[in-house]
Amino acid sequence: MAADFASLGVKPWLVTSLGAMAIKRPTPIQAACIPEILKGKNCIGGSRTGSGKTVAFAVPILQMWAHDPFGVYALILTPTRELALQLAEQFTALGSPQNLKLCLVIGGVDMRTQAIALAQKPHVIIATPGRLADHIRSSGEDTIAGLRRVRFVVLDEADRLLEEGFAEELMECLSVVPDQFGDPKKGRPARQTLLFTATVTESVRALKAGEGRTREKGGREVFVSEIDTDSLAVPPTLHQTYLFKPSTVHLAFLHTLLSTPLNVKKSTIIFTNKKFTAQLLSHTLKPLGHRVTPLHSDLSQRERTDSLGRFRAGAARILIATDVAGRGLDIPEVELVINFDVPRDPDDYIHRIGRTARAGKKGESITFVDEKDVLLVKAIEERVGREMVEYVEEEGVSLEGRVVREELKKVSEMKRVAMLNIEEGRDEKGRKKAGKRRLDPVESGERKRIK
Incomplete structure (x- = not known):
């Protein structure tokens, strides 16, 4: 395993940011994935919870973004609001030396405010599929135009996002980003796709199985790393x-x-x-x-x-x-x-x-x-x-x-x-709560009623 992040090819400013977060040495999943992502490969990273998967994809994304900081550079999709907030905290901490602009697109927050932030083309968008799909359907081309040129798409907790309950929203989100083949005639490279999960399911492995056809059409090579994903979970x-x-x-x-x-x-x-x-x-x-x-x-x-x-x-x-x-x-x-x-x-x-x-x-x-x-x-x-x-x-x-x-x-x-x-709609102290609020499409794979 690599002794430090510098030996993986990580730039000094990011090594400093990691050090400020008390992250000194790379974990196995970080040591395996960071160099391969920096080489331009798609990546499927499987490793147990708490092994540092976020840093494994955040560091190479931010390093490559800092070299060419144009428009919306990365879209990260994750199944729940809490995970999205946690990802936003880590990206903000790592990218602060380079003035990273980040937009969080989750349910429970005013859509108009989010639409304005999206239209300003932040560098990184972290979203739950349900809320981003809402914007794609209803917020207009000016709001989502920046998504059409993203360089990275990340599925965090990919096994959950690939379940049937997310299929419709996920497909809608992916329909507005560059595909995995690119368009050389128009100078558009294939997007780089990163999937990270603690549980490598058959639906995740199926994406690896299709690599041959993808490469034939000009897609990127896929790197797979599975570390402690099964019996040691x-x-x-x-x-x-x-x-x-x-x-x-x-x-x-x-x-x-x-x-x-x-x-x-x-x-x-x-x-x-x-x-x-x-x-x-x-x-x-x-x-x-x-x-x-x-x-x-x-x-x-x-x-x-x-x-x-x-x-x-x-x-x-x-x-x-x-x-x-x-x-x-x-x-x-x-x-x-x-x-x-x-x-x-x-x-x-x-x-x-x-x-x-x-x-x-x-x-x-x-x-x-x-x-x-x-x-x-x-x-x-x-x-x-x-x-x-x-x-x-x-x-x-x-x-x-x-x-x-x-x-x-x-x-x-x-x-x-x-x-x-x-x-009666009361809280734990017996106080009357406010009337029923409109519920957003659920991020957990089911769909709530919208009243």
């Missing part, structure tokens, strides 16, 4: 457990589990399959004394950003989230991940529990299971290559006894109040 320092109980008492057990001496101070993410469940847990656990904050796609963009900020800063100990928080987010120091619902897709399970045990640290996951989840758990264990073990109670702590004796009635009462508050 679950860190060996992560202890995976399950708690087998009837679903009717899962919430009472969750409250009791979070209150035990071993867990009461742990930074925790609780994952649910549905937005309503995340709302219900948040409304129920907060009055029970837990410092919780929610993260799901029914929140406004400001609420989502503030919620993530509170959790990162430690103002909230527990983040209750749907899979919008399952991928790519840089959330340090998570000690415990709880799957309140068993995910339907084993890969989603891997992404969820990957929020803990990062950078060689220890972590624990607990998955709530009942009779209907047995087949899902077996599929997860087969995918991971490791069996979950039954959760062992702390010495002197009986979860079952405490739930039956002390907590079941109290939690049931709080749950009833929570459901009333949700039905």
